[in-house]
Amino acid sequence: MLSSSIAASVVQALAVRELRLTANRRAVLAALEHGQRPLTTEEVAVASSVPVSTVYRNLAELVEAGIVARVAGASGGDRHELAEAFSEHHHHHLVCIECGIVTDFTPSAQLERLIEKEVGALPDRVGFEVTHHVFDVRGRCRDCTRT
Amino acid sequence: MLSSSIAASVVQALAVRELRLTANRRAVLAALEHGQRPLTTEEVAVASSVPVSTVYRNLAELVEAGIVARVAGASGGDRHELAEAFSEHHHHHLVCIECGIVTDFTPSAQLERLIEKEVGALPDRVGFEVTHHVFDVRGRCRDCTRT
DNA sequence: ATCGCTTTGAGAACGATTCTCATTCACAGT
DNA sequence: ACTGTGAATGAGAATCGTTCTCAAAGCGAT
Ligand SMILES: [Mn+2]
Ligand SMILES: [Mn+2]
Ligand SMILES: [Zn+2]
Ligand SMILES: [Zn+2]
Numbered sequence: 001m002l003s004s005s006i007a008a009s010v011v012q013a014l015a016v017r018e019l020r021l022t023a024n025r026r027a028v029l030a031a032l033e034h035g036q037r038p039l040t041t042e043e044v045a046v047a048s049s050v051p052v053s054t055v056y057r058n059l060a061e062l063v064e065a066g067i068v069a070r071v072a073g074a075s076g077g078d079r080h081e082l083a084e085a086f087s088e089h090h091h092h093h094l095v096c097i098e099c100g101i102v103t104d105f106t107p108s109a110q111l112e113r114l115i116e117k118e119v120g121a122l123p124d125r126v127g128f129e130v131t132h133h134v135f136d137v138r139g140r141c142r143d144c145t146r147t
Numbered sequence: 148m149l150s151s152s153i154a155a156s157v158v159q160a161l162a163v164r165e166l167r168l169t170a171n172r173r174a175v176l177a178a179l180e181h182g183q184r185p186l187t188t189e190e191v192a193v194a195s196s197v198p199v200s201t202v203y204r205n206l207a208e209l210v211e212a213g214i215v216a217r218v219a220g221a222s223g224g225d226r227h228e229l230a231e232a233f234s235e236h237h238h239h240h241l242v243c244i245e246c247g248i249v250t251d252f253t254p255s256a257q258l259e260r261l262i263e264k265e266v267g268a269l270p271d272r273v274g275f276e277v278t279h280h281v282f283d284v285r286g287r288c289r290d291c292t293r294t
Numbered sequence: 295a296t297c298g299c300t301t302t303g304a305g306a307a308c309g310a311t312t313c314t315c316a317t318t319c320a321c322a323g324t
Numbered sequence: 325a326c327t328g329t330g331a332a333t334g335a336g337a338a339t340c341g342t343t344c345t346c347a348a349a350g351c352g353a354t
Contacts, residue, residue: 020320022332041310051334056311058332072219077310094275105273107265114258119284126252127289128241134283137266142274167351169301188341198303203342205301224341 002030006086013065024050028058029067033087038071038079038102074100074138092135098144105137149177153233160212171197175205176214180234185218185226185249221247221285239282245291252284 002010010029011021019025027048032039035047045055059080062068067086071079074097084090091106115133122128149157157176158168166172174195179186182194192202206227209215214233218226221244231237238253262280269275 018331020331022320024333053312053334053336054332057334060312094269094273096275097278105269111261111265114261115282118254118258122241122252122284122286126241127292128243128284128286129292130284130286131244132285134281134285135262136281137269137275137277138279138281139269139275139277145274145276165300167300169350171302200303200305200343201301207343 002026002033006033006082009086010067013067017061017065019061019065024048024054025058025062028055028062029082032068032080032082035081037104038073038081038093040073040077040079042077044080071102072134072136073102074098093137094141095136095138096141096144097138098140101141101143103141107135149173149180153180153229156233157214160214164208164212166208166212171195171201172205172209175202175209176229179215179227179229182228184251185220185228185240187220187224187226189224191227218249219281219283220249221245223247240284241288242283242285243288243291244285245287248288248290250288254282 006029007021007026014021014025027050028044031044031047035043039047041052041055041059044050044059045052048055050058059068063070063080067083068080069083071081071093072095073079074095079102081087088104089106090112091104094103094105096102115135119130119133122130153176154168154173161168161172174197175191178191178194182190186194188199188202188206191197191206192199195202197205206215210217210227214230215227216230218228218240219242220226221242226249228234235251236253237259238251241250241252243249262282266277266280269277
């Protein structure tokens with residue numbers, strides 16, 4: 001079940017693109033809201049009971065609308081989570097290069113500030129129009145370490 | 148043509164895995180050395196005139212041997228560049244979400260230091276064994292901005 | 295030259311993602 | 325409630341990047 005607090009703002013964001021909040025999209029978003037990690041398309045399909053082709057289409061639209069964020073996993077397909085405006089605060093990821101699992105991680109405020117500052121200078125410096133930054137840490141998760 | 152300075156250390160790194168520096172591998176590495184951006188597998192195949200299946204196999208082996216680094220692009224296949232030990236210093240990437248092009252970018256030493264410090268604390272903090280970090284900036288490149 | 299191992303390359307196989315299109319649905323009038 | 329219009333759906337085909345297969349060729353040591 002998609003929490004109603006989110007639903008309100010989601011409807012708005014969808015409306016801009018003339019998209020509707022259908023039962024399928026509700027189910028997809030609910031899956032992302034309740035999954036505690038970024039999910040693969042397949043995982044979303046299973047968790048939401050929405051046909052795969054529709055999940056692909058919907059996730060693409062939701063990403064386009066800024067409601068869902070694509071997270072680059074280690075392999076085996078992209079993962080997805082609710083965009084920051086619709087869920088948690090800003091955060092980054094620990095990506096396990098062994099099992100592919102992605103978990104959240106929040107760096108210090110100091111690091112974020114410095115990143116913001118540095119990234120903010122890019123447009124003037126090299127003419128690159130920044131939409132966001134990705135700061136992922138890659139390695140082996142606790143589980144994959146003890147083997 | 149692969150510069151001889153690199154060739155020396157490459158041979159060593161290959162030897163560890165009992166791999167040889169063949170003409171094909173030379174061509175693949177030369178393509179990466181002279182391309183000024185991370186290249187897709189297809190681009191490497193074209194630039195090196197090595198058959199696609201061999202390029203895939205070789206790139207995988209070279210990545211495994213730590214000679215080549217895989218760079219996550221925006222879409223349309225992974226990209227590759229010479230690993231830092233065999234080319235430039237440590238750096239990061241500007242990824243264009245429109246055309247997929249990836250260009251290098253070096254943040255301030257201060258930012259790198261802070262990242263190192265923060266990343267270095269992760270093993271003790273959450274049991275995550277770090278191999279490396281990814282700090283990519285995403286957005287639109289200069290070319291894709293003026294449209 | 296010969297042996298034992300690595301490498302090669304064309305194509306088949308595969309898995310993830312996108313496309314197609316006939317059908318169904320949602321919402322805004324009326 | 326009824327209707328019209330465009331959005332959404334879903335099953336399967338098509339596509340695309342990548343991996344696999346295997347017979348032929350290459351390399352280095354003896
Ligand atoms: Mn996350
Ligand atoms: Mn680079
Ligand atoms: Zn793991
Ligand atoms: Zn671009």
